[in-house]
Amino acid sequence: MLLIIIRTLILYIAVVMVMRIMGKREIGQLQPFELVVALMIADLAAIPMQDTGIPLLSGIIPIIILMVAQVGLSYVSMKSLQARDIICGRPSVVIDNGKLVESELKYLRYNVNDLLEQLRAKNFPNIADVEFAILETNGQLSVIPKSQKRALQPEDLKIETEYEGLPLTLIVDGQLNEQNLHKANLNKEWLIAELGKFGINDVKKVFFASLDTAGNLFYQLKNVPGGGRV
Incomplete structure (x- = not known):
């Protein structure tokens, strides 16, 4: 019995350390390949934990390899x-401007009833109230309501709103x-010229940059707090 307790504690500590090294993620935030690794690690730890005839290293070494x-x-x-697209996939727009994207739903094999259930869970029973619904790479559904249907509803104040699309990364x-x-009908030369106005002569120095539908360019340099807007 003492041997089983010791082996269990050793494997528990090993698994906890491995999971910490792999990063802090909730189960619902795991990418598919991360979930597969987590399940395999659990199985590998359970086998030597249950069978004392199997050496501990037979469970620990595969766990380390997976880590x-x-x-x-x-x-x-x-x-x-490119690797991110292959390993994790891409977010998929399943509702665009209040309309179901049927081709994307078929490609994802995502049931309309399941989509409606997810929308109701997020307090959007009416598809027409949704500007965009995006199925993220971890399987969660992100919902962006139409501007008239957000927490502060401009339509209640008789305020007209302009169309808001998704910023382009x-x-x-x-x-x-x-x-x-290319989607924004722009090119690399334009972006370099815009960044050059702020003394940025190398794209590799930029940690993040995006363009909104109003033509505003947001950027943030690597290892520099704050950002800028053109």
Whole structure:
């Protein structure tokens, strides 16, 4: 009995340390590959915990290998947009301007009834009140209501509102998103010229930059608090 207790404590400490190293995430925030790793680690720890005939190292070594693999994938996905798309996937817009995006729902095999249930859980029983609904890469649904249906409702005050779209992410961690630039009918030369007005001559120095629908460019340099707006 004492042996089982000791082995259990050792495996428990090992798993806790591994999970801490892999990062702080709630279950609902885990990416698919992170969830798979977490489940595999739990299974690997349970086997030597239940069977004292199996050496502890037979459980600990695979757990460490999985940890290294997960940390490596996380680092690659953090540094490479292409790798991030392959490993984590991309957010999917399932409602656009109050209309269901049928092609995206079919591609995701996402049931309309499930979508309606998620919307009701977020206090949006009417699809027409939703500007955008985005299925994130971790499976959570983000809902952006129409401007008239937000907490402070301008329509109650007879205030007209303008259309608000989604800001386009142009730079993440020094990497340029040329696809979003193309969507905005802009190019790399334009972005470099705009950043150059503020003494920024290298895109790699920019930690984050985005463009809103009004044409305002927000940027933040690496290791520099605060940001700027063109």
